[in-house]
Amino acid sequence: MDGKKINPRKLRKKQHIEMFLKTSSNNSTGFEDIILENNSLPEMDFDTIDTSCTFLGKKLDYPIIINAITGGFDEGIKINLQLARLAKRYNLAMAVGSQTIAIDSSEYKSFEIVREVMEDKVVIGNLSANSPYKNVLKAIEMIEADGIQLHLNVPQEMCMKEGDRNFKGILSNIKYISENTSVPVIVKEVGFGMSKKVAEKLFDVGINYIDIGGKGGTNFIAIEDERDENMDFSEFHSWGIPTAESLIKCREISRELNIITSGGITKAEEIVKSLCLGSKMIGISGIILRKLIKEGYESAERFLNDLLYKVKMIMIFVGSETIDELQHIPVIIGGELKNRKA
Template sequence: MRRVRKKEHIENYLKTSYRGDTLLGDVFISHNSLPDLNFDEIDTSTEFLGKKINNPIMINAMTGGSDFSQEINKDLATLAKELGIPMAVGSETIALEDSESEKSFRVVREIVGPEGIVIANLSGLASLEEAKKAIEIVDGDAIQLHLNMAQELVMEEGDREFKGVLNNIESIAKGIDKPLIIKEVGFGVSYEVGKKLYDSGVRYLDISGYGGTNFIEIENLRSHEVDFSELYSWGIPTAASLVQCRKLPDDMKLVASGGIRNSMDIVKSLVLGADIAAISGELLAYLVHGGYANAKDYLESNLYKMRVLMMLLGKGNIEELKKTDYKLTGKLKEII
């Protein structure tokens, strides 16, 4: 059943039509006409999970568990290796239940090699032993535990019991010897939730805000009982979630995801306080519709435009970029 559902998720993502607003457009950053900088001096490298990466982006969790998704993961892993960026695999729950599915996840580490960053993935409801197994399957540098309550509630066969998730997260954080990343799946993280996670020992948070992949719509396309379309606008926009969670202590590393589609989104996310930005749905569309070369061109062109924006801001490296002044406007200003 999970194997079929994974394929349906990919197919339904490509059918989705609703597009929410991340509110990143309400972030104003000012042009610098006189930067004391040469374009070829711009350094986009940074550190993530204790390793140096070439660019401040990562390929976020998408899929795994079938031959179809294995081919997608091969291409994504090759992109990660060539561009020197991290990659998170999709939920490994299916691999815990069916050992045949493990190969669709293991292929990622095989391609990126020991020097690359691979991130395991399970639900926040997973046990400590399951988390350890998921890390082992991909030789993970870290593990994402995803919070997908909104998706589960719309899914006909989804979970309905969520008591004890925070205690479970704390137990896993203490029980593994790798970093733990808590990840929403497209509905954003508030400051209050971020603070609870921080107090539980979490030091990496993927806010995954509203404005990107909409799992309420994806699951609604699978549902034949209840129409959930009125809930498509549910969630905390990515920019609002990011500003709120940046109020957490500095040692809480933030991943900005949820509607990150282009170079401006990446730059504004870093300016708002993200340590790295993550792309998933948009990249998947380029890959499925146009193949590997199309997906590579999409990433490379946006990384080049990111450097252009850094030049226009007069910022020579990622740490300087993160200190850029900004102003909030429109709806984002009202929310904050």
């Protein structure tokens, strides 16, 4: 050791990646209860399927975001560089991890690298929803963001030794930021599911984009539990609203509300089911990060290539030539989701 003091936030970022690789979610996303009708006569040509969409004013080849993962520590530069390469390769959107560390300590490079690689593609910033307005402006400027995610992570903060304990005034802060920034604000849950009641409150104050971040993917309670040697949080490992249920409930609010579905999305079928249920975009993170770190860039690229091909396969299965047409595909809700919806 050279005696150099390690930035606590940088250390935490590194630990989050390490703990993510050690933990896995046993929670269901709920998508197993969603059934899409098979179309035996699709009358389609695979080569003419159009998966493109417009998001934040720019055209994407697929309605997919490589969602917020990390940044702000040395290894984060390589991770974000490779994630940005993947996003650019397939013309997907990409969101960076929380930029708070960069604002507090000028750890810019792991975030700026994303814009450098992505050039004019869709890049989304990320800060806590209780961040000061001046920090939001700095985060947007740092990466020339096309939009800014304001994340909500109350259960994680409560299980984090150094986490926030005061959650007053966040809705009014979100409203102020939304009304005074030049780019769209996306309010994002981080894995515990957004309820219809919360989504309604956000929509009522002018938020048109929400990322529901449902239960079933990366479990930040379990991650913080691994970091804390003094208290056991295992009883909360199943806390949250399953992704599919959160999507169904929030979709009831308004067709004007743009829903981004994330939280344990790992398969093409879950992507298509989300779009059929009314999602605007799909956020994927954990599965790509795991492939990238454990198996390398080529493995992550191969996974993504196969995933996107399978999305088009399922569009043939259901008889949809465009992403917009998926909004009109019949969906059957069964199992536990049907029982809770009744």
